[in-house]
Amino acid sequence: MTQTVAVLGTGKIGEALLSGMIRAGWRPADLLVTARRSERAQELHTRYGVESVSNPEAAKAADILILAVKPQDMGKLLDELAPHVTADRLVISAAAGITTTFIEERLTQGTPVVRVMPNTPVLVDEGMSVISAGSHATGAHLTTTEEIFGGVGKTLRVPESQQDAATALSGSGPAYFYFLVEAMTDAGILLGLPRAQAHDLIVQAAIGAAVMLRDSGEHPVKLREAVTSPAGTTISAIRELENHGVRAALIAALEAARDRSRELASGNG
Numbered sequence: 001m002t003q004t005v006a007v008l009g010t011g012k013i014g015e016a017l018l019s020g021m022i023r024a025g026w027r028p029a030d031l032l033v034t035a036r037r038s039e040r041a042q043e044l045h046t047r048y049g050v051e052s053v054s055n056p057e058a059a060k061a062a063d064i065l066i067l068a069v070k071p072q073d074m075g076k077l078l079d080e081l082a083p084h085v086t087a088d089r090l091v092i093s094a095a096a097g098i099t100t101t102f103i104e105e106r107l108t109q110g111t112p113v114v115r116v117m118p119n120t121p122v123l124v125d126e127g128m129s130v131i132s133a134g135s136h137a138t139g140a141h142l143t144t145t146e147e148i149f150g151g152v153g154k155t156l157r158v159p160e161s162q163q164d165a166a167t168a169l170s171g172s173g174p175a176y177f178y179f180l181v182e183a184m185t186d187a188g189i190l191l192g193l194p195r196a197q198a199h200d201l202i203v204q205a206a207i208g209a210a211v212m213l214r215d216s217g218e219h220p221v222k223l224r225e226a227v228t229s230p231a232g233t234t235i236s237a238i239r240e241l242e243n244h245g246v247r248a249a250l251i252a253a254l255e256a257a258r259d260r261s262r263e264l265a266s267g268n269g
């Protein structure tokens with residue numbers, strides 16, 4: 001039997017997921033969305049043909065609720081949903097930091113909750129969604145979650161204790177690569193290249209490197225060594241990266257993201 005899925009909160013990640021589900025073959029008639037503004041609801045209807053409803057209506061009508069509001073808005077949303085969510089629903093949260101316990105405590109006793117940390121490459125079906133079961137979620141609930149998120153990229157099950165780390169690496173991960181591309185494009189400009197050309201060169205280097213990382217099975221050190229000729233250009237650059245503590249900066253950055261995810265756990269931010 002076809003299930004109805006509602007996406008509650010259709011900002012950047014909610015819309016990315018919605019668009020991916022439609023590409024993956026979900027019928028707009030089996031999807032619902034909720035949005036705070038009526039213009040946004042209209043926009044989503046025009047783009048995807050999906051119906052917008054209120055949060056309580058979504059809770060009543062949908063078998064699966066995907067919560068994609070900010071962690072700071074989660075408490076309020078759950079208060080709104082609680083009277084309408086029965087324990088035969090599946091609640092999937094995509095919010096950073098928010099624990100399954102936080103959600104379970106606010107909903108009908110026994111409601112299955114799955115925590116997922118997706119990332120924006122779901123927009124191009126290259127997402128990574130890290131999945132953990134709450135205390136009432138069964139293997140079947142995890143499989144359903146994997147079917148939804150697997151349509152827009154890869155999925156990985158982890159114990160919930162690893163979700164804050166996964167958020168730092170994977171949920172936020174694409175942003176670090178965009179930051180690097182931006183910085184390296186600036187470097188290209190300093191070296192005298194037109195911006196558009198610098199951008200294209202760095203983006204293609206990133207794509208080539210990413211495909212080699214994924215497909216060669218080689219360790220990144222091996223791949224880097226293959227680029228690094230004796231007394232050549234690459235080692236001169238690597239020395240500067242090490243001098244400027246880029247490795248330590250990345251470790252500290254991801255630790256900060258992990259810590260922020262932990263802070264968001266209260267839902268107050």
Ligand SMILES: NC(=O)C1=CN([C@@H]2O[C@H](COP(=O)(O)OP(=O)(O)OC[C@H]3O[C@@H](n4cnc5c(N)ncnc54)[C@H](O)[C@@H]3O)[C@@H](O)[C@H]2O)C=CC1
Pocket residue numbers: 008009010011012013014034035036055068069070071073076077094095096097117118119120171172
């Ligand atoms: N942006 C990203 O790359 C990722 C975001 N997330 C998580 O997804 C959630 C949303 O993040 P973004 O999409 O970046 O934020 P966003 O601000 O773009 O989207 C949040 C949306 O929720 C709506 N909203 C808030 N309260 C609502 C309510 N009561 N009813 C209906 N809609 C409501 C807002 O109007 C907004 O459109 C956050 O919890 C974040 O941690 C998870 C993985 C990746």
Ligand SMILES: O=C(O)[C@@H]1CCC=N1
Pocket residue numbers: 096167171172
């Ligand atoms: O920055 C954030 O809090 C969200 C969660 C992971 C990616 N974006």
